[in-house]
Amino acid sequence: xxxxxxxxxxxxxxxTGIVALLLFTGVVMLGTLVANRVGGTFxxxxxVNEVHRSLSIVAVVFLLLxxxxxxxxxxxxxxxxxxxxxxxxxxxxxxxxLGTVAFDLILAVWISSxxxxxxxxxxxxxxxxxxxxxxxxSLMHVYTTGTDTHQGIGTLLVLGCAIxxxxxxxxxxxxxxxxxxGRTALSPLATPPVPPRPRLPDSVPRDLPRxxxxxxxxxxxxxxxxxxxxx
Amino acid sequence: MGVIRRAGMFVLQVNPILCxxxxxxxxxxxxxxxxxxxxxxIIASDPVPMADVGSYQSARYAERxxxxxxxxxxxxxxxxxxxxxxxxxxxxxxxxxxPL
Numbered sequence: 001x002x003x004x005x006x007x008x009x010x011x012x013x014x015x016t017g018i019v020a021l022l023l024f025t026g027v028v029m030l031g032t033l034v035a036n037r038v039g040g041t042f043x044x045x046x047x048v049n050e051v052h053r054s055l056s057i058v059a060v061v062f063l064l065l066x067x068x069x070x071x072x073x074x075x076x077x078x079x080x081x082x083x084x085x086x087x088x089x090x091x092x093x094x095x096x097x098l099g100t101v102a103f104d105l106i107l108a109v110w111i112s113s114x115x116x117x118x119x120x121x122x123x124x125x126x127x128x129x130x131x132x133x134x135x136x137x138s139l140m141h142v143y144t145t146g147t148d149t150h151q152g153i154g155t156l157l158v159l160g161c162a163i164x165x166x167x168x169x170x171x172x173x174x175x176x177x178x179x180x181x182g183r184t185a186l187s188p189l190a191t192p193p194v195p196p197r198p199r200l201p202d203s204v205p206r207d208l209p210r211x212x213x214x215x216x217x218x219x220x221x222x223x224x225x226x227x228x229x230x231x
Numbered sequence: 232m233g234v235i236r237r238a239g240m241f242v243l244q245v246n247p248i249l250c251x252x253x254x255x256x257x258x259x260x261x262x263x264x265x266x267x268x269x270x271x272x273i274i275a276s277d278p279v280p281m282a283d284v285g286s287y288q289s290a291r292y293a294e295r296x297x298x299x300x301x302x303x304x305x306x307x308x309x310x311x312x313x314x315x316x317x318x319x320x321x322x323x324x325x326x327x328x329x330p331l
Contacts, residue, residue, distance in 0.1 A: 034298065037254075040254065040258075044258045045253060045254055046255040046258045046259050046296050049296060049298065050296075116300070117300065121249060121299055121300040121301075124300075
């Protein structure tokens with residue numbers, strides 16, 4: 001096949017690798033935003049979550065493209081096995097193995113998220129922590145394997161992604177809200193409690209006045225001074 | 232085109248142990264969920280008819296969108312008598328509602 005002997009597959013591998021790196025950086029950042037409960041004002045919290053989920057699918061697609069083009073490409077000889085089993089590539093054995101390990105971890109995170117409604121939430125969360133490890137390993141893979149990451153804009157890109165995700169990790173650790181903090185009446189999401197309207201049988205006319213919050217309903221207590229800490 | 236009438240009722244239930252008050256449910260199903268002043272959901276325990284397709288769809292979105300999977304859409308096969316309006320004692324017990 002002609003296509004396998006032209007350098008275009010090799011270029012596609014390099015390009016999709018860089019794009020996948022950028023997309024996964026975005027996915028990790030958005031996941032941190034969800035976990036640290038950003039949103040509720042100009043953007044809904046659920047919207048951040050949805051963007052996180054959707055972008056992760058795009059990122060996985062680019063990662064699959066990156067892997068498939070690498071396998072098909074004849075410029076370097078990596079086998080099909082090397083995409084799943086580490087240390088089976090004849091080209092750059094250890095650097096490619098780093099990418100393989102990262103891919104396996106990402107697969108675990110991805111499949112567990114697809115099965116999220118069928119898993120225990122604790123299980124899903126435990127597997128989801130692997131994404132940080134996968135990101136760190138994939139950064140090492142990018143730096144050690146990458147053809148474009150040793151000079152100029154490529155190095156800056158990798159460095160920028162590393163710094164951004166490292167900061168996101170620090171913020172994830174330090175800025176996480178406690179179980180009940182961040183959701184006082186000061187929180188943008190909090191609304192005054194409205195008693196739910198009782199559901200009436202059909203014999204009762206529907207246009208009854210909505211129950212109102214009494215005027216002397218107790219106001220929310222002041223926010224405690226130490227509202228941050230471990231969950 | 233005929234109108235599909237959905238039979239039965241559903242209840243959106245929250246597991247208060249799993250809930251961490253992310254507040255996604257109040258955004259996804261505002262007609263079913265109110266937040267208390269700490270951000271935890273208050274959900275009416277009365278069954279909602281399945282024919283209220285909008286509410287049912289919202290409930291399913293909230294179930295899917297909960298970061299802690301604390302929500303559960305329980306299907307109630309038989310309508311439960313409304314005790315706060317009806318003076319008669321409840322005669323039927325709803326099936327399909329799991330104790331939390």
